Amino acid sequence: MELGRRGVLRGIGAGVVASSLPSCALADALQSGRKLGYAVVGLGSYAVNQLLPRIRECDYAKLTALVSGTPAKLEKYGAEYGIPKTHRYDYAGYDRIRDNPDIDLVYVVLPNSMHAEYSIRASKAGKHVLCEKPMANTAAEAEAMIAAARAANRRLMIGYRSHFEPHNLYVIDQIRKGAIGRPTLITSEHGFYAKPGQWRLDRPMSGGGSLMDIGIYSLNAARYLSGEEPVLVQAMESTDRSDPRFATVEDRIDFQLKFPSGAIANCVSSYSSNHNAFRATGTKGWIGMEPATVYDGHSIFVRIDGKTGPVELPKATKSQWAAQMDELAKAAIEGREPRASGAEGLRDMRLIEAIYASAREGRAIRMTS
């Protein structure tokens, strides 16, 4: 394993594998013991089960505030994490975070339709923003979020946790080093059985179906595995509209991407079957993971020189969530763009719109940069 070596990666990968040497600004921050404060906005299951417990692992950030529309949640998690009543906000009082110097960073974990509004309001309040993916319901909203962060001179980052997950980083690094030769095919498959009655099945809240929720993992992985930006997009949708879950959003939308090198990606996005895998095949062999982008239990397989075998990595010292949340804090301290910035989220949003257009119109869509 040679993660973290400077200069090894190109393109998307360049931002994904970071240097292991802290800058002077970071060294100072560590020495002073001062951590930046996160307000977590939206206390759904992802926030309370995955994020809140992991902020404690951060070297540069701590939890300082909670935002929720449910008083009982504010009470419960406020007590559990020692957040005083002065640092608990409802949505009506959200803009008052501006006046709270203990809040440096805002993590937006709301339904997709609220991402743009609550990210922009946080930027206007002078805070750095980490927003869950998909970045917004539309590319236009994503552009507005980037503009708001820029106008406020604050950082904007999108919640691509796999960019901070060691197995994913290892696979990217192997591909960039040429372990599989020139990549020719990426397969990237994500899906799960969507249970009825969730906001993700309500288009005004979600902006779309499986592609917005889980297919975006296939899309983003195809980009970080190839290290390239697609130039051609083609998609095929399959949705049983008589299924009440799919009254307003798509079930399955599988798509193909073509990259400048000539590599093609065959991608899967599904709300009716379980998929969590990717593989990059090149002229010399392949490397892949199954499961690939899960919370835990990642599994890497490689085939080189006609032999297939697993790769075992040492146990990570920090979870993907802590590494992700630390990244925004570090970018804020160092005054630089974070990995998985707003620009990264916007690229996916433009591709998502092209995928939908291709399936709707039955034609290949050429991406213009």
Add this chain to the structure above:
Amino acid sequence: MELGRRGVLRGIGAGVVASSLPSCALADALQSGRKLGYAVVGLGSYAVNQLLPRIRECDYAKLTALVSGTPAKLEKYGAEYGIPKTHRYDYAGYDRIRDNPDIDLVYVVLPNSMHAEYSIRASKAGKHVLCEKPMANTAAEAEAMIAAARAANRRLMIGYRSHFEPHNLYVIDQIRKGAIGRPTLITSEHGFYAKPGQWRLDRPMSGGGSLMDIGIYSLNAARYLSGEEPVLVQAMESTDRSDPRFATVEDRIDFQLKFPSGAIANCVSSYSSNHNAFRATGTKGWIGMEPATVYDGHSIFVRIDGKTGPVELPKATKSQWAAQMDELAKAAIEGREPRASGAEGLRDMRLIEAIYASAREGRAIRMTS
């Protein structure tokens, strides 16, 4: 394993898993010891390494004649397999097989561009025909082959050996029995690195590139795994035309198929990287093989109820080639259509033409039945 039970399979599968009880006509044939005679046309590496040695395993067929344009090959393999000079033909003398009562069956193993001509001439000579896949260079040629066999009241079969391979049959059977629930996604991936200087890279001989040669396995498997016929076809080609291998034929052409049930297939066809795998994912789990359609060493994996594991089958008593070659003999004896008939080959040819059209025109092609 419950292969061979009547009535279990539908659609394509109905023909793939055959009854294990021989008919009266077959029982008579076995009892009399009389086997039908094969002429093998074209003595390239597939014929001499895979087919000739396996005809000896057949219960209903034997090798009785050889056809080749190379006298040294006729001499070598004629001697090796005890084929008298009277039963060795060059292409100029090919039509004289009509007068040889020891030839009942003709196996055409020539370059694709010669399939139609040599199959039709065999039909006109009153012989049953087994022709390698792809059936022909075009769907129009395939239709002419079917018409010629019908006019001669003789059988026509296409060399889809995987229809006779026990692991493939097991997987089909499991899917039809509902082991994975309703199939929602098929991935089917075939490719290899094409070496320069072969007839398969010369369009007039091959009719096309990877799709005609190896991608047809992905296409055919997607159909037999789903048990359905595609209604929508979409494809993306990627060929480095500066590579002298690809002056006239495509390298990579990956494609998507949509089936009437709503299932989608993501398929791979490549001359620049190695692929040999398929998987059917359904609402309850998945079953797949890697490698899937090789000569030997097939490997099945299943994931049901959150557990993944291999499936071991008992060693087959007869090779896929012998089972295939016996099938045409049995169909001839019983006076019925063989499995993997000309109609099956024609379906693939029509889909191949749609795949090429989709990639060329950048649009989805709807199949009309």
